Amino acid sequence: MTIRILNTLTGKKEEFVPLHEKKVGMYVCGVTVYDLCHIGHARSAIVFDTIYRYFRYRGYDVIFVRNFTDIDDKIIKRANEEGADCNTIAEKYIHEFNMDMGRLRLEKPSFEPRATEHISEMILLISTLIQKGFAYQGGRDIFFSIEKFKDYGKLSKRNLEDMQAGARVDIDEKKENPLDFALWKASKPGEPFWESPWGKGRPGWHIECSVMSQKYLGETLDIHGGGRDLIFPHHENEIAQSEAATGKPFVRYWIHNGFVNINKEKMSKSLGNILTIKEILKDWHPETLRLFFLSHHYRSPVDYSEESLVEAKSGLDRFYMTLNAIAEELKKPLSRKEAEPPGIQNYRHVVDSFQARFEEAMDDDFNTAQALGYFYDLQRNLNGLLDISKGNPSPETHSLLKQGLDHFTQQGWVFGLFQENPEHYRDHEKKEGLKKLNLTEEEILQTIVERNLARKEKNYKRADEIRNDLLSKGIVLEDTPKGTIWKVK
RNA sequence: GGCGGCAUAGCCAAGUGGUAAGGCGACGGUCUGCAAAACCGUUAUUCACCGGUUCAAAUCCGGUUGCCGCCUCCA
Numbered sequence: 001m002t003i004r005i006l007n008t009l010t011g012k013k014e015e016f017v018p019l020h021e022k023k024v025g026m027y028v029c030g031v032t033v034y035d036l037c038h039i040g041h042a043r044s045a046i047v048f049d050t051i052y053r054y055f056r057y058r059g060y061d062v063i064f065v066r067n068f069t070d071i072d073d074k075i076i077k078r079a080n081e082e083g084a085d086c087n088t089i090a091e092k093y094i095h096e097f098n099m100d101m102g103r104l105r106l107e108k109p110s111f112e113p114r115a116t117e118h119i120s121e122m123i124l125l126i127s128t129l130i131q132k133g134f135a136y137q138g139g140r141d142i143f144f145s146i147e148k149f150k151d152y153g154k155l156s157k158r159n160l161e162d163m164q165a166g167a168r169v170d171i172d173e174k175k176e177n178p179l180d181f182a183l184w185k186a187s188k189p190g191e192p193f194w195e196s197p198w199g200k201g202r203p204g205w206h207i208e209c210s211v212m213s214q215k216y217l218g219e220t221l222d223i224h225g226g227g228r229d230l231i232f233p234h235h236e237n238e239i240a241q242s243e244a245a246t247g248k249p250f251v252r253y254w255i256h257n258g259f260v261n262i263n264k265e266k267m268s269k270s271l272g273n274i275l276t277i278k279e280i281l282k283d284w285h286p287e288t289l290r291l292f293f294l295s296h297h298y299r300s301p302v303d304y305s306e307e308s309l310v311e312a313k314s315g316l317d318r319f320y321m322t323l324n325a326i327a328e329e330l331k332k333p334l335s336r337k338e339a340e341p342p343g344i345q346n347y348r349h350v351v352d353s354f355q356a357r358f359e360e361a362m363d364d365d366f367n368t369a370q371a372l373g374y375f376y377d378l379q380r381n382l383n384g385l386l387d388i389s390k391g392n393p394s395p396e397t398h399s400l401l402k403q404g405l406d407h408f409t410q411q412g413w414v415f416g417l418f419q420e421n422p423e424h425y426r427d428h429e430k431k432e433g434l435k436k437l438n439l440t441e442e443e444i445l446q447t448i449v450e451r452n453l454a455r456k457e458k459n460y461k462r463a464d465e466i467r468n469d470l471l472s473k474g475i476v477l478e479d480t481p482k483g484t485i486w487k488v489k
Numbered sequence: 490g491g492c493g494g495c496a497u498a499g500c501c502a503a504g505u506g507g508u509a510a511g512g513c514g515a516c517g518g519u520c521u522g523c524a525a526a527a528c529c530g531u532u533a534u535u536c537a538c539c540g541g542u543u544c545a546a547a548u549c550c551g552g553u554u555g556c557c558g559c560c561u562c563c564a
Contacts, residue, residue: 011493013505031564044564074562153492156559162491163560205562227564232492234563257564258494259557266558295502295512301495301557308501311513318512321526361503369503373511380511380528387520387528460522467524478525485526 033093138174140186324422433488
């Protein structure tokens with residue numbers, strides 16, 4: 001089976017055929033480092049991390065490039081506001097970005113180039129574009145002439161007439177066409193600048209991606225990705241620059257992820273509802289966030305809300321409880337029973353077919369939601385297996401449980417899920433939960449002792465009172481054969 | 490104004506021609522002192538609405554309604 005990808009360029013699901021067999025060159029637009037990253041960045045990062053992991057899982061040799069835009073109007077503005085220089089601002093937010101991505105447990109890309117480290121290559125590319133007649137000088141700036149590039153608009157599916165009719169474009173006398181975009185901007189006093197054939201200045205936004213992708217991945221990329229909003233103008237402009245310069249197709253497969261809304265509202269500075277990754281990770285385990293995102297298709301819009309994260313957390317908790325129970329069961333001595341437990345064929349079928357179903361879902365345009373459904377399916381069946389095993393596993397049960405557990409670690413790795421030690425996960429979540437409830441473990445354990453005394457005396461009324469009291473505080477008690485355990489509701 | 494997307498059970502959400510995955514919730518059962526957890530079962534004759542194509546449509550085509558995004562920096 002081959003991987004099929006919905007290509008933004010064609011609007012169709014296409015079979016993925018890499019330029020070079022078993023190799024993937026993948027470029028994803030990173031961030032402009034002028035502020036903390038928010039949940040939208042997190043989604044994009046998680047989506048492409050998962051795609052990156054899946055290609056590797058499928059045996060591809062992947063070169064993954066994710067850039068930093070470290071020179072730009074917004075950075076200059078920020079620097080002026082804070083009375084710092086641009087470099088300091090960029091360094092600060094690159095550091096923050098790396099911290100966030102680390103906490104989200106993203107795999108490191110192969111290369112993380114910075115725009116400012118590729119200025120000379122950008123100047124070279126701009127010169128080529130001027131030479132070939134695609135770019136011109138207007139005042140002290142250099143612009144790309146979109147009319148010269150006949151395919152302009154092919155990615156975002158719009159034509160020049162439509163866009164001019166829209167006319168929400170700044171009029172700039174230096175431009176021949178209002179839709180032309182800057183390749184090089186002359187620097188104003190006090191702004192950072194680089195020497196160029198056109199005087200002191202700095203690169204436009206789009207040129208860096210054309211240069212850096214070409215440098216690390218060659219003239220044609222297998223995959224280029226980013227958020228939906230980048231389709232126009234950023235990616236459209238990248239295509240124009242790159243293809244005008246090389247005469248070759250720039251990207252074979254374009255992938256764009258959908259947006260994150262907050263409580264059904266668009267996230268924006270004016271609404272003041274920007275949620276940073278930092279804030280989210282204060283309240284939620286990184287795997288909870290991943291589970292939340294991966295239960296939606298990467299292209300669909302996603303609505304972030306407290307309730308949906310609660311749901312994701314409860315799903316993750318349950319997975320880890322099963323994982324923990326399996327680990328415990330596997331430590332038990334094998335029973336010598338020859339007869340297989342009844343109904344085990346069904347369980348065997350689910351466990352055996354899991355990998356194929358997982359890969360089928362992922363091959364189909366990275367359908368993580370579907371694949372996650374199979375994880376739930378697997379979990380339910382493993383729990384069923386645990387029920388019939390009852391601490392006395394037959395060799396067959398044992399091997400199926402082991403096999404199931406391996407799926408959680410191996411296929412789970414693609415999702416960045418189930419990678420924790422279940423006991424550590426449980427203890428960590430308990431600790432975090434208690435913090436929120438303002439309770440200590442000692443109090444709870446003491447109360448449990450008290451309740452078990454009552455139970456021993458068959459004073460069930462008192463025992464239930466104690467249990468209800470804890471429940472109202474957010475603690476759930478479970479009486480198991482091995483004693484009473486507690487967890488945060 | 491132009492372009493694109495979405496509409497699936499109480500909620501979340503897969504599913505692009507073959508007769509509705511999965512999760513949460515709810516209800517019934519097994520287990521339990523009772524619960525909880527776990528498991529089993531039930532929970533959409535139907536996919537916004539109206540037409541059409543087809544042996545067959547949630548899926549394709551046309552229209553209607555409603556939501557959203559992009560066209561300006563933006564993941």
